Amino acid sequence: MRSDLPLARAGQTVGLLGGSFDPPHAGHVHITRQALRQFGLDRVWWLVSPGNPLKSEGPAPLDRRMDRARVVMQHPRVEITDIEARIGTRFTAQTLAALIRLYPGVRFVWLMGADNLASFHKWEQWQEIFETVPIGVLARPGDRTAARCSVAATRYVNRRLRAAQSRQLPWVSPPAWCFVNVPMVNFSSTEIRARGDWVR
Numbered sequence: 001m002r003s004d005l006p007l008a009r010a011g012q013t014v015g016l017l018g019g020s021f022d023p024p025h026a027g028h029v030h031i032t033r034q035a036l037r038q039f040g041l042d043r044v045w046w047l048v049s050p051g052n053p054l055k056s057e058g059p060a061p062l063d064r065r066m067d068r069a070r071v072v073m074q075h076p077r078v079e080i081t082d083i084e085a086r087i088g089t090r091f092t093a094q095t096l097a098a099l100i101r102l103y104p105g106v107r108f109v110w111l112m113g114a115d116n117l118a119s120f121h122k123w124e125q126w127q128e129i130f131e132t133v134p135i136g137v138l139a140r141p142g143d144r145t146a147a148r149c150s151v152a153a154t155r156y157v158n159r160r161l162r163a164a165q166s167r168q169l170p171w172v173s174p175p176a177w178c179f180v181n182v183p184m185v186n187f188s189s190t191e192i193r194a195r196g197d198w199v200r
């Protein structure tokens with residue numbers, strides 16, 4: 001294993017929270033702690049993205065977002081990583097394919113807020129992502145109907161685990177997903193930038 005990549009052993013469960021983190025905030029911290037508990041994960045990795053392929057404006061420099069993420073999220077079971085920049089991927093489907101090659105036997109779970117489930121069908125190879133790893137979705141303030149009625153939720157309606165089964169998620173064969181209705185924290189990077197508290 002390359003020494004600049006996070007460590008994980010076969011049999012461990014690792015949640016992947018991909019994000020722009022521009023900037024990271026208390027909402028990210030909250031869903032990370034909830035995901036560890038609700039999905040019974042050993043670790044969560046924050047994948048600080050080189051840039052969301054669907055966002056036209058580039059984020060703040062990666063090093064700055066990484067530095068802030070390390071300040072905001074301090075937990076012994078959470079790793080902040082710029083692994084996508086290191087392995088040269090930006091699309092989630094490619095990232096997952098690379099991680100599965102690099103970490104045989106590790107049980108990865110893709111994590112995201114409910115807003116991303118609503119627009120998931122716009123992601124490159126979105127069905128491939130569903131077929132590759134289980135997906136844990138965490139409630140986020142906003143329009144719940146959009147996530148519940150989304151193309152992805154509808155396509156995989158029969159593969160949804162009940163919230164009471166959430167701890168099984170890392171061990172279920174994909175496609176599988178689970179929505180957990182955790183207490184919601186009303187933070188967003190857009191709002192923080194709009195207030196002028198984070199300048200790109």
Ligand SMILES: Nc1ncnc2c1ncn2[C@@H]1O[C@H](COP(=O)(O)OP(=O)(O)OP(=O)(O)O)[C@@H](O)[C@H]1O
Pocket residue numbers: 017018019020021022026027028031111112113114115116138139140141185186187188189190191
């Ligand atoms: N308050 C929150 N509650 C639940 N999920 C969240 C929250 N904030 C961010 N997320 C989730 O964290 C992941 C990374 O989010 P991201 O870095 O884009 O933050 P953001 O606040 O959504 O940013 P922006 O406003 O710039 O789109 C996404 O899956 C997003 O849904």
Ligand SMILES: O=C(O)c1ccc[n+]([C@@H]2O[C@H](COP(=O)([O-])O)[C@@H](O)[C@H]2O)c1
Pocket residue numbers: 017018019020021047049051052053054055090091092093116122123124
């Ligand atoms: O692969 C894609 O097509 C794709 C499209 C949109 C977003 N993503 C990923 O989704 C994660 C959340 O992005 P963001 O900007 O909402 O924080 C981040 O890891 C992005 O790289 C991925």
